Amino acid sequence: MSSSSRETMLDPLKSWKFMIWPTIIFKPIDLFFFLLKSILAIFIVASFSLFLYSVFSSQPQQWLPSSTCNNQKFITPNNISTQTQEKTDLSHIQFGIGGSAKTWNNRRRYCxxxxxxxxxxxxxxxxxxxxxxxxxxxxxxxxxISGDTSSFKYTSWYGSRSAVRMARIVKESFELGLENVRWFVMGDDDTVFFLENLVTVLNKYDHNQMYYIGGNSESVEQDVIHSYNMAYGGGGFAISYPLATELVRVLDGCINRYHSFYGSDQKVQGCMSEIGIPVTKELGFHQVDIRGNPYGLLAGHPLAPLVSLHHLDYVESIFPRMTQIESLKKLISAYEKDPSRALQHSFCYDLKRNWSISVSWGYTLQLYPSLVTAKILETPLLTFKSWRSWHNEPFTFNTRPIGDDTCQKPIVFWFDRVERVKDDWTLTSYTRHFEESEKDCDRQDYAPALAVRFFNVSSSKLNPSIWNMAPRRQCCEVIHDGNGADGQIQVKIRGCKRFESVTPP
Structure with missing residues (x-):
């Protein structure tokens, strides 16, 4: 064997070069087309694979098995229809209202x-x-009639065993097996629900997922004692069907494990913690954990649809010189004409008179004979006390005190009537009620404002779809028709224009 042959055998790299080098030298065209075909083949295979992946991965993954710790099979609701795109309406909601035979004859008036x-x-x-x-x-x-709960533990020294029975309402409601239920809504016998707005809120969420929706207490002391992570039962809360299937499986055990908890809503929230579902907070559920006059709370309603009101036996009437039931009927008369707009807050300036006007639609109007900043106008007046201690604070929202100086207070007008005008427009009127104990500001510049007898406020019907958009308070403007010489002021509420803001000059 020659030395050159021995080198080739001992060096594989050289041997490889020796085998392909003649091809490169003598057939370059063939090699070029071979490489081109290979690249094209790889590209086609990769593109087809990517196409298949995009098609199959885009299919909705509905009703996957539950990932609970004990590997229980997920319970598919007996009412899931093929029309999953159908919007939720009132027929999809099952209410479970907690009450007592002793109080029902009085509290049923709210229901x-x-x-x-x-x-x-x-x-x-x-x-x-x-x-x-x-x-x-x-x-x-x-x-x-609720089932017997005497076998369950309850050790809260300041509570009532009825909390156990109330906690099981969601389970007993579920076990009735009513058809086509998407949401279970819990409340008390003194809770007033605003049904169209409740449906609007629930339509924001996919009922095929596990949702627990409600609101907190207004009084911080209540949230500290009970929970910030809890939907308060009096204000009402909603549980989607898939979550209810999980909840009813563990609820009785939770009631015993959390036997020291005061309320039924606490016990339900303990179960939610075990399932791993947090509360989804909606600002329109109102526990009304306040005392005294609820005026400031309602007049400064947050930018959200009004869903519920609770504890109405524990606060003053929401309209003066009326019983609470009469007051609610009056509020509902406006609500029925334009549900989405009820209690919605708008404010604007009358720059001819240097006045500020704040409208809480269907409830009240405040007139300030000066230019007041938007930050102040949006902050609720402190007309109420905290629930437990009857103190001026703290609350889960900012408040502004009412001073003793009558010249710093707004002139308050109350909703009087509502009527439907052309197309989808409404006209609401607000009149001033005089109390004998009230004293007016005696400054000369205050006199023109005191001469106003009532306001007429026009607005188009607020489309519920607005609550699916980024929230923005609507604007208003004063219409100078007659200059208010007859004691009437005309105001129009409308959507804000581009670059429009409530900014004093």
């Missing part, structure tokens, strides 16, 4: 304000059959 016979679905759950039930009006919700 009768919003319950719609043969339309609203659900029951009030009582501890026993109420007296004279056969004589109740047809708009009183039907009732069920």
């Amino acid at each position: 009768e304000l919003w319950w719609r016979p043969n339309v609203t679905r659900g029951f009030v759950w009582l501890d026993e059959k109420p007296q004279n039930y056969e004589k109740l009006p047809p708009n009183s919700p039907p009732y069920k």
